[in-house]
Amino acid sequence: MDRPPKIIAGDGMNQVDFRVAKVLRYGTTRTTLNLDIYNLTNSSAVLVQNTSYDAYLTPQQILQARFAKFSVQFDF
Numbered sequence: 522m523d524r525p526p527k528i529i530a531g532d533g534m535n536q537v538d539f540r541v542a543k544v545l546r547y548g549t550t551r552t553t554l555n556l557d558i559y560n561l562t563n564s565s566a567v568l569v570q571n572t573s574y575d576a577y578l579t580p581q582q583i584l585q586a587r588f589a590k591f592s593v594q595f596d597f
Contacts (some may be wrong), residue, residue, distance in 0.1 A: 534566040553594040563587040568574060 544551060548588045569582040 534584065535562065535564050537561040551596045555592045557590045558587065560584060560587045
């Protein structure tokens with residue numbers, strides 16, 4: 522009797538994103554300042570693994586490193 526192949530799951534992925542925003546009003550205009558920080562805990566979880574025989578479970582893609590983005594939105 523043939524057995525089904527075992528499924529091997531990697532580590533869980535934990536990603537924490539953070540945003541701080543400030544709204545500035547002057548007359549009828551509104552300006553929003555944003556600071557976004559992605560992957561705050563700097564996790565390096567494996568997203569894709571190689572499952573071929575010669576390079577079994579070699580990581581092919583990991584979670585992007587921590588980075589920040591600053592943005593401004595101006596409404597009039």
